[in-house]
Amino acid sequence: MAEDAAQEACALALVKWPADGMPANPGGWLAGVARHKVLDQMRRQARRAGKEAAAMRDPTAGLPATPGPPWPEGLPIADGAAAGLRAGDPAGGGGAAADELGLIFMCCHPALDPAARIALTLRSVCGLDTRSIATAFIVPEPTVAQRIVRAKRKIRQAGIRLRVPDSEELPGRLAAVLRVVYLVYTQGHLAASGPELVRGALCDQAIDLARALTGLLPGEPEATALLALLLLTDARRDARTGDAGEVVLLADQDRSRWNRAKIAEGEQLLEQALRAGRPGPYQLHAAIAACHSCAPGADQTDWREIAALYGELIRYEPTAVVEANRAVAVAMSEGPAAGLVILDALGGNQRITGWPQFHIARAELLTRVGRRADAATAYQAALRLGMSAPEHAFVERRLAALG
DSSP states (O other), X not given: OHHXXXXXXXXHHHHHHHHHOOOSSHHHXXXXXXXXXXXXXXXXXXXXXXXXXXXXXXXXXXOOSSOOOOOXXXXXXXXXXXXXXXXXXXXXXXXXXXXXXXXXXXXXXXXXXXXXXXXXXXXXXXXXXXXXXXXHHTSOHHHHHHHHHHHHHHHHHHTOOOOBOXXXXXXXXXXXXXXXXHHHHHHHHSOSSSSOSOOHHHHHHXXXXXXXXXXXXXXXXXXXXXXXHHHHHHTTGGGSBOTTXXXXXXXXXXXXXXXXXXXXXXXXXXXXXXXXXXXXXXXXHHHHHHHHHHOSSXXXXXXXXXXXXXXXXXXXXXXXXXXXXXXXXXXXXXXXXHHHHHHHHHTTOTTGGGOHHHHHHHHHHHHHTTOHHHHHHHHHHHHTSOOXXXXXXXXXXXXXXXX
């Protein structure tokens, strides 16, 4: 309740302060508004028992004149939820991952805005902080806070019953669930802040969730491909940092430290997904990861194939992030100048310029074409954005090398 009240106070401040001016004591203002929000909620809760008793006596009391949308209630979590989502059920992967997956399906309610439902799920179920979620979406933290507040408010005001859906409802929520699991992994793979480059617990959590998902929906190629993607990417985890925790670039990694068992399983799962004949974005992501894992050395990586796969991925995910990744692949296959043309064209996109990896990639290509002053400016732009300590140190070393 306190967390909800604090978020609502911050959201109200974002509306009122630009119009009315900053209060003399901002902290006191926020605390006061939040306190009133909590008191209002407690008063509503105090009246709730009487209203519920009245509703039991008259089932029609309080109903709208016209029926609302037919959101099926499903089964309560305690009753085992949908098939395969029970703890210990082999079909659902069993254990905590299956329970968490059930909660994720529950929170990814179709009545909520897609961005809001994913942000709410990442915060409330997966435990990501607002900063990590903002990094995942490449948006300011207040934007994420507003999305979460709006989602919670809609759940309360619309009386949405959060129940684990029945098995027939799972396909309609699958896209959001896949995105949640993917974003949990990305925040573990490249930490938004903190002393370490990788948050291994988040990576393991996402892989466990993906396994539970493939157990729940064994014939779904996108779920299978997501697990393949995570395994193929996570196979490089130990080689991505040096003895002191510093960043080791893909081209410089000791490939003998790659986890060959994960690579073999990931490639097998990818083949299984592709045989279904129903292409999707996670199959393309996994195919890109496989291009790296199959290459005996960095100089034998098929960058033309990777660029082509990113070009196909844009049809499913027409975002500046995918285009920026394609630019790097183009630079590796056709030369840095070709990649720079694509990255420079994205420079007017305000969202992509809030992503430090965009500036780092651009700085690397600018260095290769001899534009050292411009490269330094790009590295400095990256340093002004949030990143983990190892990544920050990497950028500072690159900047120092330019002189």
